[in-house]
Structures are given as C-alpha cells and as structure tokens.
Amino acid sequence: xxxxxxxxxxxxxxxxxxxxxxxxxxxxxxxxxxxxxxxxxxxxxxxxxxxxxxxxxxxxxxxxxxxxxxxxxxxxxxxxxxxxxxxxxxxxxxxxxxxxxxxxxxxxxxxxxxxxxxxxxxxxxxxxxxxxxxxxxxxxxxxxxxxxxxxxxxxxxxxxxxxxxxxxxxxxxxxxxxxxxxxxxxxxx
Amino acid sequence: xxxxxxxxxxxxxxxxxxxxxxxxxxxxxxxxxxxxxxxxxxxxxxxxxxxxxxxxxxxxxxxxxxxxxxxxxxxxxxxxxxxxxxxxxxxxxxxxxxxxxxxxxxxxxxxxxxxxxxxxxxxxxxxxxxxxxxxxxxxxxxxxxxxxxxxxxxxxxxxxxxxxxxxxxxxxxxxxxxxxxxxxxxxxxxxxxxxxxxxxxxxxxxxxxxxxxxxxxxxxxxxxxxxxxxxxxxxxxxxxxxxxxxxxxxxxxxxxxxxxxxxxxxxxxxxxxxxxxxxxxxxxxxxxxxxxxxxxxxxxxxxxxxxxxxxxxxxxxxxxxxxxxxxxxxxxxxxxxxxxxxxxxxxxxxxxxxxxxxxxx
Numbered sequence: 001x002x003x004x005x006x007x008x009x010x011x012x013x014x015x016x017x018x019x020x021x022x023x024x025x026x027x028x029x030x031x032x033x034x035x036x037x038x039x040x041x042x043x044x045x046x047x048x049x050x051x052x053x054x055x056x057x058x059x060x061x062x063x064x065x066x067x068x069x070x071x072x073x074x075x076x077x078x079x080x081x082x083x084x085x086x087x088x089x090x091x092x093x094x095x096x097x098x099x100x101x102x103x104x105x106x107x108x109x110x111x112x113x114x115x116x117x118x119x120x121x122x123x124x125x126x127x128x129x130x131x132x133x134x135x136x137x138x139x140x141x142x143x144x145x146x147x148x149x150x151x152x153x154x155x156x157x158x159x160x161x162x163x164x165x166x167x168x169x170x171x172x173x174x175x176x177x178x179x180x181x182x183x184x185x186x187x188x189x
Numbered sequence: 190x191x192x193x194x195x196x197x198x199x200x201x202x203x204x205x206x207x208x209x210x211x212x213x214x215x216x217x218x219x220x221x222x223x224x225x226x227x228x229x230x231x232x233x234x235x236x237x238x239x240x241x242x243x244x245x246x247x248x249x250x251x252x253x254x255x256x257x258x259x260x261x262x263x264x265x266x267x268x269x270x271x272x273x274x275x276x277x278x279x280x281x282x283x284x285x286x287x288x289x290x291x292x293x294x295x296x297x298x299x300x301x302x303x304x305x306x307x308x309x310x311x312x313x314x315x316x317x318x319x320x321x322x323x324x325x326x327x328x329x330x331x332x333x334x335x336x337x338x339x340x341x342x343x344x345x346x347x348x349x350x351x352x353x354x355x356x357x358x359x360x361x362x363x364x365x366x367x368x369x370x371x372x373x374x375x376x377x378x379x380x381x382x383x384x385x386x387x388x389x390x391x392x393x394x395x396x397x398x399x400x401x402x403x404x405x406x407x408x409x410x411x412x413x414x415x416x417x418x419x420x421x422x423x424x425x426x427x428x429x430x431x432x433x434x435x436x437x438x439x440x441x442x443x444x445x446x447x448x449x450x451x452x453x454x455x456x457x458x459x460x461x462x463x464x465x466x467x468x469x470x471x472x473x474x475x476x477x478x479x480x481x482x483x484x485x486x487x488x489x490x491x492x493x494x495x496x497x498x499x500x501x502x503x504x505x506x507x508x509x510x511x512x513x514x515x516x517x518x519x520x521x522x523x524x525x526x527x528x529x530x531x532x533x534x535x536x537x538x539x540x541x542x543x544x545x546x547x548x549x550x
Binding site for chain 1: 200208228232241250253300320322337544
C-alpha cells in the first residue's frame with residue numbers, strides 16, 4: 001500500500017469540453033508546473049488508473065463512455081472535475097445536447113472551477129485528490145449517481161431475502177442495464 | 190479476404206486529446222477501410238446562439254467552441270457582426286487583435302508539434318516544446334489576463350490596452366522564445382530520429398489536397414497556396430510583413446516544418462506590431478442592432494475558418510454558422526488512411542492537429 005501511494009496514475013477523459021482545460025492539464029504535466037513530481041503519469045488505460053480527471057460538460061454522446069470508464073477503474077478511485085463545465089455545465093448549461101456537469105452521473109470528489117481552470121488550481125486539486133485517495137480503501141465502493149435509487153432498492157430486497165450481497169457485481173449489472181436502456185446512441189458508444 | 194480485422198481507435202485513447210472514433214478495417218498491417226465518427230463533443234452552440242443568447246453574449250460563447258483557437262473564432266464572429274453594423278474598429282484595436290491572434294497561433298502550433306513528437310515517442314522533445322510554449326502562454330496571460338480563454342476581442346475593439354510595462358515584458362519573453370525557436374529549427378532540420386520517423390509517411394500530393402479541399406498547414410505542406418490571411422483585408426496583415434509558408438513534400442515532416450516556419454512569421458508580425466503600434470482608442474462604442482447578413486473568412490491555426498451571421502434587427506440573431514478547418518480536413522484524412530500502416534495512425538492523426546470540439550461544436 002505504501003508503495004502504491006507514491007504513484008497515483010491519472011486517466012484523462014474529455015467529455016465535451018472546449019480543449020481549454022485539456023491543454024492546461026497537459027501543461028501541468030509539462031516541465032513548468034511538473035505534476036509528475038508527485039509520481040503521476042498520464043495513462044490511457046482505465047484499468048491502470050487511480051485518479052479520473054474529467055473535463056467538459058457531459059454531452060449525450062459521451063455519457064455512456066464516461067460511465068463505462070468510471071466502472072473500469074479499480075477501487076479505490078478518485079474523480080476530479082476540472083473546469084466550470086465539468087462542475088456545473090458552465091457556459092453550456094442547459095444547451096440541448098448537454099447534461100450539465102459530471103456529478104449527474106458519477107460521484108465527484110474534487111471540483112476545480114475556472115474557465116479555464118488555472119494550472120495552479122489543477123495542481124492543488126490533484127494534490128487534494130491524492131490525499132482523499134490515500135484514505136479510501138479497496139472496500140470503499142461508491143455507487144454512480146444515476147443508479148443510486150435502484151441500487152438501494154435491490155440491496156434492501158436482497159438483504160430481506162437473506163441472499164449474500166456482492167455490491168460490486170450489483171453495481172456493474174445495474175450500470176450495464178442502465179447504459180443499454182437509456183444512454184446508447186450507437187453500438188460503440 | 191478472411192484475415193480482415195476490425196480495430197476500433199477511440200473514442201478514448203492515449204494519443205487522442207478529445208473523443209473521436211475511427212474504426213479501421215485492417216488486413217495484416219495495412220488499413221483497407223476506415224470509418225470516422227466526429228460527433229462526440231456536439232454541445233449545440235449554434236442552436237444556443239440563435240435562441241438563448243443576444244448578439245453581444247454570443248461573442249463570449251463562440252470562443253468556447255475551441256480553447257486552442259479561441260481568438261480566431263471570436264474575431265471571425267466579431268468581424269462578421271461589425272461588417273453588418275458597418276462599423277470600422279479603431280486602427281490600434283486592429284493591431285492588438287493581430288498581436289493576440291498571432292500569439293494564439295504560436296502556442297497552438299507549438300502544442301501541435303509537441304503532440305506529434307509524443308506520437309513519435311520522442312518524450313524529450315515534447316518537454317522542450319512544452320517548456321517554451323509556456324513563454325507564449327505567459328505573454329498571453331500578462332497581456333489579456335487569462336491563459337487560455339482570454340475574451341480579448343469585443344464588438345467595438347479590444348477589452349484591454351497594451352501598456353508600456355507589459356510591452357517591455359513581452360519583448361523580453363519573445364526574444365527568448367525566438368532564440369528557442371531557432372534552436373528547434375536546427376533540431377528539426379538535422380535530427381536523425383525525426384527524419385526517420387516522419388519523412389515519407391502520410392504523404393498528401395498536391396492533386397489530392399486540391400481534390401479533397403484540404404485547409405491550413407496540411408494544404409500548405411502539400412504545395413497548395415492557400416492562406417486566408419493573404420486574401421482578406423479585415424486585419425492589416427499586408428502592412429505587417431506577412432509571408433506564406435509553402436512546402437512541397439506533403440508528409441508529416443513538412444507539416445511540422447510549415448508550423449515551425451509559421452511561428453517565425455508570427456514572431457516577425459508581432460515584432461512589427463510592437464515597434465509600430467498606432468496611437469488612439471482601443472475600444473469604441475457600437476450602436477444599433479445587426480440587421481442583414483455577412484460572411485467572414487479567417488485563418489485559424491488549423492486552416493480556414495468560415496463564419497456566417499444573419500440578423501433581423503433584434504437582439505437575438507437568426508443564424509450563426511461556423512465551418513471549421515478540421516471539418517475540411519476530415520475527407521483527406523480518411524483517404525490518407527487507406528493503404529497506410531496501422532502503426533502510423535497516431536502520428537498521422539496528430540500531424541493533422543485535429544480539433545473535434547471545433548468540428549462538432
């Protein structure tokens with residue numbers, strides 16, 4: 001565990017942002033701000049990532065992919081919403097193809113406001129995310145916001161019938177069902 | 190054939206900055222067919238411009254189409270509206286607009302070059318480019334107040350003046366940047382690794398670029414003389430020593446060199462502005478509501494941007510249409526993939542410097 005906390009790898013996903021916050025994240029990884037001194041590497045693979053950095057308002061095409069990526073990151077995981085768009089929807093709030101903020105879908109731990117978020121703010125936010133991540137354990141399984149209600153119903157039903165409960169499996173099944181029923185636009189979303 | 194294989198690339202991938210999906214049909218290592226989906230980041234900005242926001246607010250939502258070429262979008266819209274209102278901005282405002290627009294181009298080009306180097310696996314060069322890009326970013330910050338989304342242009346002029354203190358700092362930083370760009374030019378011309386990875390890869394011939402209507406540095410690297418800066422007169426580029434950069438080879442290497450040389454041109458324009466900035470106001474009051482129709486062509490860092498604005502004398506416009514450079518480059522990109530090696534795909538995509546948030550809006 002102690003070896004692990006020296007290398008929090010990040011996964012960066014852009015779910016509809018204007019690229020502004022994305023270039024600032026990359027500038028953070030560059031030599032001037034040097035996020036890599038915390039042991040951070042930007043990885044494209046969700047299965048190796050620990051911190052999920054999301055930018056942009058969630059559009060209707062990217063929301064299924066956002067949920068899928070979140071489910072694929074192993075616990076413990078921390079979600080950082082970078083930029084006003086990712087926090088609330090920002091200037092794109094209530095446009096017809098926008099879902100207003102990441103926290104409508106997945107639980108967010110750190111919000112970094114700003115249009116665009118400054119590199120100093122991103123540094124501080126990610127430092128904070130690492131602190132939160134240290135406290136979380138493998139058993140701290142969080143439920144995506146969209147299936148919270150169904151999850152509680154299913155859980156209480158199973159407890160009532162005296163069945164053994166595997167929270168992780170229930171969440172995976174419910175998310176897959178939710179994506180299939182509500183979010184899929186094309187086959188490869 | 191039986192050994193065809195379908196490889197999805199995206200919508201989330203390490204070399205991609207933003208969601209776009211390619212589905213490659215490959216035969217061994219060669220690509221035989223490709224399907225492109227660019228609509229992931231569609232937010233509906235054009236629709237909002239016609240329903241929710243008045244024409245002055247639109248000037249602040251239009252730059253949010255794309256963070257990297259924010260100034261181009263904003264200035265194209267502002268120029269189109271000023272054309273309808275028959276307003277001529279003050280000369281000083283025009284010069285300051287060029288100044289920020291060219292700084293924008295410098296940081297965008299350096300970013301694109303860094304991205305290509307990353308796809309080639311040259312991490313050292315990426316870090317060098319990112320460090321020197323910060324010089325341009327610092328210039329922008331001290332001049333406009335923000336690093337990326339600096340709403341500098343406004344209808345009637347620009348939002349901030351260039352004070353002598355700021356000018357002093359700009360000169361110092363730009364001198365340093367120019368020295369570094371000379372160093373990069375030397376590296377790009379002489380480095381063995383770079384030429385090995387990039388020469389002769391992803392070649393677009395002149396006929397192909399003309400047939401599929403390529404735009405921007407991609408077209409100029411193939412020998413097509415197209416640059417909206419040389420053709421329009423909304424900004425005083427002719428007085429400022431603008432020069433078009435054209436290369437003949439059309440491969441990844443010459444696309445990089447076009448970008449590098451355009452940084453030199455931009456720096457020369459900026460020096461000329463700093464030396465001969467005219468006196469006068471930087472902002473004037475604009476009266477009236479837009480009634481009529483106008484179009485504006487603009488040279489964004491990625492190529493030609495086209496803006497169409499129509500109003501009928503009310504606060505809310507009836508039509509705002511944006512045609513972005515990456516949209517023009519998608520057909521030639523698709524054509525280029527057929528017959529290429531799958532291993533070259535990341536390098537080819539990044540050398541186009543695609544901007545999907547522009548394309549899907």
